Amino acid sequence: MRISDWLERYPVRGVTVTRDASLEEAARALLASPECRDVYVTDDQHRVIGHLGFRRLAGVLLAPHRPTQSRRQMLDRAARGPVHEFMDRRFVAAHREDSIHQVLHRHMERRVEDIPVVDDDQRLLGVIRLRDLVEVSLAE
Numbered sequence: 001m002r003i004s005d006w007l008e009r010y011p012v013r014g015v016t017v018t019r020d021a022s023l024e025e026a027a028r029a030l031l032a033s034p035e036c037r038d039v040y041v042t043d044d045q046h047r048v049i050g051h052l053g054f055r056r057l058a059g060v061l062l063a064p065h066r067p068t069q070s071r072r073q074m075l076d077r078a079a080r081g082p083v084h085e086f087m088d089r090r091f092v093a094a095h096r097e098d099s100i101h102q103v104l105h106r107h108m109e110r111r112v113e114d115i116p117v118v119d120d121d122q123r124l125l126g127v128i129r130l131r132d133l134v135e136v137s138l139a140e
Contacts, residue, residue: 003103004096007083010136014116014127016040019049019084026083027057037136038114040124041087047122060086062093093118094128098126 015027015036026039039052041058092105092110094117103115109128117125 001100003094003098004099007117010132012127012129014040014123014124016042017083018042020082023061023083026052027061030054040116041083048116048124050089051091052083052087067077104133
C-alpha cells in the first residue's frame with residue numbers, strides 16, 4: 001500500500017506552528033489535537049523545517065518546576081524563546097509514493113512514533129502513526 005492510499009483511509013492531520021511561535025502556543029496546539037505527539041514547525045511558505053516532540057516540549061515547559069541538574073537544563077530554563085530554538089531539524093518524513101513497508105522500516109530504525117508525510121515542497125500532508133500501523137496489521 002502506498003502512503004497516498006493510507007492517508008485517504010486513515011487521515012491524521014499534523015499539528016503545525018510557525019517557526020516564531022512561542023512554546024506555549026506549540027503546547028496549546030498539541031493539546032488541542034490529542035491524537036498527535038509532535039508539533040511540526042513550518043517556515044513562511046508552510047514547509048516543514050523541524051519538529052518538536054511532546055516529551056521535549058513538556059521538558060522545556062516544566063523545567064522551572066524541577067531542580068536544575070545540568071547546564072543544558074539551566075539553558076533551557078533561561079532561554080524560553082520561539083519554537084525554532086528548541087526544534088529538532090533532523091526528522092524522518094515520508095512521501096506519497098513511499099510504501100507502507102518503507103515507512104514502517106523508518107519507524108523501527110529511528111524509534112519514532114509519528115512520521116510526517118510531506119509533498120515535494122516539504123509541505124505537511126498528514127501524519128503516519130506507528131500505533132495506527134500496528135492496529136491495522138493486527139486487525140488484518
